Amino acid sequence: MAEESIKIDRKKDDKSVKKEMMNRGAWTAEEDRKLAEVIEIHGPKRWKKIATKAGLDRCGKSCRLRWMNYLRPNIKRGNITDQEEDLILRLHKLLGNRWSLIAGRLPGRTDNEIKNYWNSHLSKKISQVEKHGEGSRREGSRSKRRRVVEKASTSEEGEGEDTKSNGCEDLKDEFDRDDFFDFSNESPLTLEWVSKFLELDNNLCELS
């Protein structure tokens, strides 16, 4: 028993020592350059390897995040347009806090960016609207662990867990959300998709 806890402690210590040795905080231009170089050669995978190859005192996780949110080509910087905002609102209504899925429909935007935008702009907007208007509906606390939720939701969608509900529950019979949002073999945001989505969303909310 005691031995086990010592083991755990040692493990924890190793971890924190490593952490302390790791470079953290803001990325420098030099680090960015090194990271981009290595990724160009090896591709954006095996992040731990990339971190060591680049000679950065960063963990793979940190490298991945930097690449995904900042260095990746085709990243769109600057203000979220009205159209994008509208899309985010509608997608969030359907999907809840599944930022990566939402980001998948906004080319050039990252999940982190959308999440930040939501937290700083839209959540306020929404709570203001809710104050004025009627319904208060709790945002699903940890919509995360989505795969678990998704699995569960296939059998019993109810529970209101993973947000979205908003009078749109009815759609579940005729609309397979996960199918709809499976973007794996589809090119991102096309006008057809947007109009298809907006049309569908309008229809659903008219029903409710």
Place this chain on the structure above:
DNA sequence: AAAGAGTCCAACCGCGACCAG
């Protein structure tokens, strides 16, 4: 001009899923 409050966003953290051995 300064200082306190508020906002924004890059980066970190912790967790669960996935996968290879």
Place this chain on the structure above:
DNA sequence: CCTGGTCGCGGTTGGACTCTT
């Protein structure tokens, strides 16, 4: 089947910047 390593996700934090008083 089990285990350890890795990845990807959403939540949270810290600090730089801006606004207000």
